[in-house]
Amino acid sequence: MLREALSNILKFHNYLQSRTDARVRDYPLMQSPVQMTTILMAYVVFSVYIGPRLMANRKPFRLNTVMIIYNLSMVLLNAYIVYEFLMSGWATTFTWRCDLIDPSSSPQALRMIRVAWLFYFSKFIELLDTVFFVLRKKQNQITFLHVFHHSFMPWTWWWGITLTPAGGMGSFHAMVNATVHVIMYFYYGLSAAGPRFQKYLWWKKYMTAIQLIQFVLVSIHISQYYFMEKCDYQVPLWIHLIWMYGIFFFLLFSNFWVQAYIKGKRLPATEDKLKLNGSASEPITVVANGKHLGRERENGKVPYYTNGKIFLGKVKEI
Known part of the structure; x- marks a missing residue:
């Protein structure tokens, strides 16, 4: 029975390799789902169990300078990702409606593949958000929503760019997400810069509102597929998953908004x-x-x- 299970796993692994788009196969962390799944499982274990226990009897680290550099770098990285998505189609040839996957090796298709992979890889860099929380003993910030969002997003994106690296209308949510992260990491950078910048952080609670708007935009855009007379998108499953993703995370972040700013459990201190x-x-x-x-x-x-x-x-x- 064990031999049969291992044989089935091997067959599935070989199937995935055969389905992986050849144009993205040689990119780091794209050879198989084993590497990225191992990293993400280690991240969850560290965030929830190992990290807090290692820091239990230690003083929190002061990482302000490191965090300022990190957050500024993430602002620049996400701004570059947004620009590349725009230049790869969204501001040039896309209709913003039924934009298909480009299977060619044209310069624009290869550019879209590069930025899609870079967006995916940036999600692994963002795991440092949680590492900083652990080292600074901000365990109250490591919520279920935080850990789930940081681990689920890169895991699902591996499957997305394995099948649809030049994803057409399926890449819209990545561009929107990168745009939101430009704003988000700019806020975090100001926050890490010290008390003299606190007066500029009055818009903290609107960060969650911006996240909610993101999921509304993604859901509305991808929902067009269900109302078009004809849209021959090559991998309809990706459309359905993006739609469910938008709705699911809208509900999760809405619950956070209710808990934080209606029930007042996480109101900004200055208010x-x-x-x-x-x-x-x-x-x-x-x-x-x-x-x-x-x-x-x-x-x-x-x-x-x-x-x-x-x-x-x-x-x-x-």
């Missing part, structure tokens, strides 16, 4: 308020360690909170 007997609230000031200096009136005195301890009058730094 938190203390409600005092129905009267106007007083703002909470953010301090460098991520906690708050709260204020409320009590017997005519104003207690201040810092590092979880309370001192009357002036703030006593610990």
Whole structure:
């Protein structure tokens, strides 16, 4: 029975290799799904189990300079990916409707293949987002949505560019995603730059709104396929999966939005308020360690909170 299972796995592996587009077969991490699946499984295990345990009795690393460089690099990389998608068809020859897979070896087709692979590879670079969270002991940021999104996206894209490297209308969601990541990593870069840039981060909660808009745009664009009289897209399965992807992640991010900004579980610190007997609230000031200096009136005195301890009058730094 074990021999038969191994034989079936080998047959499936050989089938995948035969179906892999020859134009993308020699790119890194494209020889088989084993390599990328192993990396992503190691990522999940590190993020959820190994990493937090290694850091349990260690102080968090201060990685501000590294993170500024990383986030700026990701802004530039994703901007380049958007530009290449535009020049590979979306701003030149595509109709934005039923754009087919290009099976040729024309310069434009090969350019689309290169940027499709680069987008796929960028998802492995983005795994560093979680590594930084672990090293900085920001485990509350490593949610199910975060880990699932970072691992599921590159895994599915391997299958996508294996079958459709010059994906026509199937590449639209990648271009939109890269555009969103230009904005996202720009925000992260400002955030890592220190307290003097906090005043420019008032739009934090709109990041989730931008993500939601992304999935709406992707779903609307790909839904055209179901209403056209004729669209001979070569791999309809890819269309169906993109549509399901857009709807599924829209629901996941919508749930995050409800939890964060309607139920208030992850409201930005600068917007938190203390409600005092129905009267106007007083703002909470953010301090460098991520906690708050709260204020409320009590017997005519104003207690201040810092590092979880309370001192009357002036703030006593610990």
